[in-house]
Amino acid sequence: MFDALYWRWVPLLATLLLSGCASLDYYRHLAHGQLHLLQAREPISELLNDPTADPALKQRLTLAQQARDFASTQLGLPDNRSYRLYADIQRPFVVWNVFATAEFSLSPQLHCFPIAGCVAYRGYYSQSRARGAAALQQQQGLDTYVGGVEAYSTLGWFDDPILNSMLRWSDERLVAVIFHELAHQQLYVQDDTAFNESFASFVEQEGLRQWRAAQGLPPSEARGAKHREQFVALVLASRARLQQLYDSALAPDEMRVNKQAEFMRLRTEYRALREHEWRGVGLYDNWINAPMNNAKLLPFGLYDQWVPAFAALFDKVGRDWPRFYQRVAAMALLAQAERHQALAELSTNAEHPGTR
Template sequence: MTVCDPSPKTALAIRVVLRIWLLSLLVWGLCGCSHLGYYWQSVSGHVQLMRAARPIPDWLADPATPPLLKTRLASAQTLRDYAVRELSLPDNASYRRYADLHRGAAVWNVTAAPPDALTLHTWCFPITGCIGYRGYFDLADARAEAARLRQQGLETHVYGVPAYSTLGWLNWAGGDPLLNTFIHYPEGELARLIFHELAHQVVYLDGDTSFNESFATAVELIGVRQWLAQAASPQARQEYARSDAQRLGFRDLTRATRTRLEAVYARARQDDGARSELAQQKAQVMTDFRQRYAQLREHWQIDAKRQAGYDQWVANANNAAFGALAAYDALVPAFESLYEQQQVQEPAQAWPRFYEAVRQLARLPEAERQRRLQALAPVSSPGPETPIHPAGD
């Protein structure tokens, strides 16, 4: 594969980004050396990603680009155009370039939770607010952070993430690129990811992971259903139907397990006798979960890499892992209901009206926002789980 130096425009953008972030680092460094080190790895990791990215036309014109990659890049651009034209998602620089990172994940996230709750430990950042995960560009750094948290008595989960969003802040510098970590996904799964990440550029509420991820997940699900009906090939529809059936089965299993764990923890908080039995009851719930998963996977027909990712997740599942899943699906039914309201009222403008309604929710005080979301759809209603990827602690 031919590797080219960044264009003068891209190189200038990288230098400007680096200078801005270096200035930010000096300010954030007042918080302490450990924070400064974390922000530096974030800056340097993203700059390396930007340097690796080239415009899609360059890859398509390069004779060294493998034919299969050219096909996937062309497909991704078709999906990107569909997102703008049919879903009213932003028309900007994001996902118009491609980078091969020569690794299996864009970043590795760390989540943590106490042994007796599914509530995620949070980290607070200057731009995104407080969120329930911390991302690292190096797996060893993520594992070191997880080890530090375990010393504090927390359960931890480390998982690879194929893509992340810069929330549109860096579109002027080239935006978020397509990556080797997901470009070879089946077409329907690729559509889901692109729609999801672009949704973060439409609405993002500082400090509310569940709101942000549930909204983006709702956009991805509604959007991919629309794409399947309007633009997908018969093969893509068949592939998606198979993967979706597997995903829904796993979703139902993990949701049922979360409900059982939450019940065990609630009893322990209310009853000292139940607390003494917490470890035993928790272990039984996890044993049942793994047994039911073994039965479920016997009926799956998915590729070996995806299967390995699920197997690894189940083997390492704990409160931190289940807590991370909850962030992606807890409010999805409410957002789907909100979209349906706009679809009924004005079908041709359903997407813009939906986004504006979500923005209005984001402006509300937290208590009022939660009340309105719960009124739209029960929080316990089914929703999709976040994708499981082959990476872990």
């Protein structure tokens, strides 16, 4: 399912984020959902020592604890109680995020909070609430999309648990997401999603490479990553064409027709890629065949935009994690325009190593 690859957005932090920009009922809902999650937690060490616990559950949690230890001892990530607890929330997703855009725009409706900064969604612990919120926004003429989230980080404000929703993943993905979410605890910059997610994605990818090497495992299968890159490239190209359309002076009716034509083109190009290069493997069929709109395209590119820059910086500091985190923290203090310029220069150097 495509959502599982991309909807790892940091959620709103319950009552810690109270401000006048949303209803009290919404915050009560967030506080109740977060409290229920916290109350469901139990130490993994106790579960592993419980002779009555499910052996399959104990096996997955043992792997999670090995990855958790590796994250702190080898990758220099925070050493705390996050992901040393387990919570069975008895549902497939922990939250559902609602994304919205104007009919002829690829800019998200932002929601701003004191700690998390401005984010491109509103999160709900109830699927029915999320769908209701999306329906209200649709009545206002907005494009909306509801995405289920299997895991999230509270940036260290709470001890985040391993959730039952995470255990549906493969071993590799479970390990990778632990690294990714702990990277958000290591460093998070308000109002710069591309920076935050690219940083966490690099830590996840490099961390996973080091984890596999330490376990005596071969490098990850490159084919899946290539498929993902090709698919993301298709969507980003579609987004670029849509942006050009929305920047034009066409009448709304004509723009509306062209918008739907672009979504049809995206589906056609995907099916050609699926049949001719992927030999019929339909990794993203569910996503591509579901209703399409602007809101559904929002996350693309954010998780990967600056990964080459962070990879170049990691090499530049001798692949030393503490030095790498120090340099990234210094970059985080820059104004956003300066920070992005520094990342762009690192990306250019990564493409042309002889210029370093």
